[in-house]
Amino acid sequence: MANIINNKLEFFMLYLLTLSYMLSDRFVDGRSIGATKLVKHKGTIKTIETEDGDIIDCVDFYQQPAFDHPLLKNHIIQMKPSSIPSDLKANPSEPDQLFQNWHKSGQCPEATIPIRRPQGNQRPRDLYHFKQRRARLNHSLDSASDGDDLSAHEYATAYLGGNFHGAHATINVWQPTVSNNGEMSIGQIWVVAGPDDKVNTMEAGWRVDYDQKSKLFVYWTSDGYQSTGCHNLECPGFVQTNKQVALGSPIGGVSSYNSKQTNIGITIYKNNGNWWLKVNDQPVGYWPSSLFTYLANSATELTWGGEIYNNKIGGVHTKTQMGSGHFPSEGYGKASYFRNIQSVDSNGIFRDVEAGELATDVTKPSCYNINVQSDNSGGSGTNFYFGGPGYSDKCPK
Structure with missing residues (x-):
């Protein structure tokens, strides 16, 4: 009888753990995330859901996809260009401030980069x-x-x-x-x-x-x-x-x-x-x-x-x-x-x-x-x- 109770208790605890894991990925800042958006990027530190319905993962800089490329295994990272061209023509109406709406929903921490989670098949056959x-x-x-x-x-x-x-x-x-x-x-x-x-x-x-x-x-x-x-x-x-x-x-x-x-x-x-x-x-x-x-x-x-x-x-x-x-x-x-x-x-x-x-x-x-x-x-x-x-x-x- 004790074994039966213990088995039921273990099953119930396993169920709660599984449910809590699922819920932790399905909600960001109290809002539900659809099933097509569940896969976080490797190295995600923070997740932001935007007013546009996008999901932005703030990914550790050194865990971004680029460094998985075999040609970049020993790549020396360049954090910024050594010079900004002074002879570059800019239109006066170009905004210097942020130009994407996702910032209204949050900011990525230092030492991370924002990566948008792909949602569905939005790509036409344009590879060629x-x-x-x-x-x-x-x-x-x-x-x-x-x-x-x-x-x-x-x-x-x-x-x-x-x-x-x-x-x-x-x-x-x-x-x-x-x-x-x-x-x-x-x-x-x-x-x-x-x-x-x-x-x-x-x-x-x-x-x-x-x-x-x-x-x-x-x-x-x-x-x-x-x-x-x-x-x-x-x-x-x-x-x-x-x-x-x-x-x-x-x-x-x-x-x-x-x-x-x-x-x-x-x-x-x-x-x-x-x-x-x-x-x-x-x-x-x-x-x-x-x-x-x-x-x-x-x-x-x-x-x-x-x-x-x-x-x-x-x-x-x-x-x-x-x-x-x-x-x-x-x-x-x-x-x-x-x-x-x-x-x-x-x-x-x-x-x-x-x-x-x-x-x-x-x-x-x-x-x-x-x-x-x-x-x-x-x-x-x-x-x-x-x-x-x-x-x-x-x-x-």
């Missing part, structure tokens, strides 16, 4: 998007493989070839409508080197998926989008040093049509051998050069602009918008723009890119377009408007 864009520019459409549809990726971009140590632009942030699950709309910078099948890229800007939120993101690959690289901190690679920026988390404000314009400055530049990302006034982190082959030394192509993915549901063009959803011809306050376009030379000097130096790549001008211009008198340097509404009487397919 830039590889395919390059293939199309080189008239080698046969290289668009892996079952992805080349014509589903649509662009309105400006690009520059040469030898570079970085790129910069001021981008106004929008929240374009993304019509179908699996589609996306982005405004970003690409820093590129290498042949199409082994291309190395670093990418950064804003991105909207089917959740209709404009989010800061980064991406990288070192083998033509085949097996290396990822978005944000979803795999080892990018080393984050800033505790105030959560990659993949929504940007706090977006531009409004014919009203307030919200800008972010995106800068990628080489410093002490690594490729640093700077957003507005804040160094966010870096891609170690050891991750790359062709980008280990310098970039050979810089690209600025927009991209969408078109699922072609029902055989018609998607209504997913690019930029503001309005054509470049509508101009300031209505169309999306890149301003203060700069490149970085091998001496680390930021140079204004002249409008005549830029070539453009526009997939379907009737759906999305671009208009490059120079406006040094207005303080915005070489700039362009880009984007469009997608499906319309002018853009049926």
Whole structure:
């Protein structure tokens, strides 16, 4: 009889322990966390649930995903760039303060970095998007493989070839409508080197998926989008040093049509051998050069602009918008723009890119377009408007 009672008591205690463990992970600051958000990142010190519904883990700096990469086992950490470029052009309307809403719900402690927990499948099939864009520019459409549809990726971009140590632009942030699950709309910078099948890229800007939120993101690959690289901190690679920026988390404000314009400055530049990302006034982190082959030394192509993915549901063009959803011809306050376009030379000097130096790549001008211009008198340097509404009487397919 005593054994039966003891067994029941042990079972009950085990049940309570299991329940308490489950509840400890299901509630943060008194609020329930859905089942899809249960997995904490390794090294989490604190967890924050945001007003946007995101879960941010504050992860011990030295336990962030980057240091699990085999090429970074003996990596010498660079906590900040050795210099901040004085010749970097910044738009006066770029905010120096924090620009993401998650800070309203809490702050990460010192010696940690914020990592957003992925929620569901918000990624379209875009692993080969830039590889395919390059293939199309080189008239080698046969290289668009892996079952992805080349014509589903649509662009309105400006690009520059040469030898570079970085790129910069001021981008106004929008929240374009993304019509179908699996589609996306982005405004970003690409820093590129290498042949199409082994291309190395670093990418950064804003991105909207089917959740209709404009989010800061980064991406990288070192083998033509085949097996290396990822978005944000979803795999080892990018080393984050800033505790105030959560990659993949929504940007706090977006531009409004014919009203307030919200800008972010995106800068990628080489410093002490690594490729640093700077957003507005804040160094966010870096891609170690050891991750790359062709980008280990310098970039050979810089690209600025927009991209969408078109699922072609029902055989018609998607209504997913690019930029503001309005054509470049509508101009300031209505169309999306890149301003203060700069490149970085091998001496680390930021140079204004002249409008005549830029070539453009526009997939379907009737759906999305671009208009490059120079406006040094207005303080915005070489700039362009880009984007469009997608499906319309002018853009049926």
